Amino acid sequence: MSTKAIHLELVGDLTSDTFIAAFRRFVARRGRCAQIWSDQGRNFVGANKQLVADWTEAKLQFEGSIAETLAKDGTKWHFIPAYSPHMGGLWEAGVKAMKHHLKRIMTHNMTYEEMSTLLCQIEACLNSRPLTMIDDTDKDRLQPLTPGHFLVGETPITVPTPNLRDVPMSHLSRWQHQQRLLTDFWHRWQQEYLTTLQQRSKWHHKVKELDLGHIVLIRSDNLPPGKWMMGRIVEKHPGADGVTRVYSVKSGDSVVQRSFNKLCYLPIDTEC
Incomplete structure (x- = not known):
């Protein structure tokens, strides 16, 4: 909520069981999830009931300190009011940043594995955006703080790939085409994101100039x-x-x- 870091997880359908499987993958990779905010979709409501039952059953099997530890490991679910998607605008904006450009660069169907790989790389791009400086006392080395620092402890990276933007699509293999999609997404999203940082009211107000050392x-x-x-x-x-x-x-x-x-x-x- 504070860092606006994004985790993208591909699922095959919108059932409660599929969401629970995605939630288990999230917890296994990111750690304990203490709070969840979501709308009142049927899959979310059903998943909440199932998770509450699972935690209750797990606590009944133990006593003393183990039961207390399991109680602390539980997840509290918060639902926004029904038919009020605007109240989830904080996380919807992050998902929109991916969907808006992804559906414009998709040119053919992809397998589950190809789509999952592409989403992971897009996630790394979204979480690599600089927020502020970690320490600007070193004049020659700039170390920005990114959302990725709160997830993995460092800025996310993508494995280098050749620039394929000038190669005709018909000449690319499936793997090269997938990496071409990543490059196209990056150029579209980066330009839009930087534009949002430059929003200035033309002629109406004098914009503060950049200072030396900025x-x-x-x-x-x-x-x-x-x-x-x-x-x-x-x-x-x-x-x-x-x-x-x-x-x-x-x-x-x-x-x-x-x-x-x-x-x-x-x-x-x-x-x-």
Whole structure:
């Protein structure tokens, strides 16, 4: 709820048993789930009843400290009011970020294994977005904090793959086509996400200029999935009217000039 990290799990249908199986996989990989928020779908209500019965039966088989431990390991389920999907907008927005672009890049049917692999890679991309800086005292090394840090302790990565965007689809194998879908998704979603960080009211309000030493995201169309270009403002180049529209940004060992519309604030920025 606070980090907006996303976990994507592929299921074959919308029954309660299938959801419980997905929930067991989630707990086995992510750890104990103390709280669940969801709408009042029949599969969720049925799964809640089944899980409550399973935990109750497990506690009856033991006494003393073991029973107390099992009670603490249980999951509390919270249901939003019926016919009120807007009250689940926080998690619906994360799922929409995946569905909106995925259905636009899908060109053929995929097997369960192919779809599951693609969703895991998309999950890594979504959880790799920088939130703020871990420690910006090191002038040469930028370490962003991402949602992935709260899941796996580090920024999620995707295994490198050749750039296949210029290769005709008919020349690709099924595996290459799957990786092409990942690249297409990344370019669509990254551009939309960076655009949301640049929403500014044109002409109505004066936007605060970036300060020297400020950490920014740099818009780039050639980055592989899960990679972000970041830099530190080292010089300002004001125009004749005194407004700065061009900045010198240090990224790695090089310093490049970028216009203001190519630079994005971090989502959580204590300096703004």
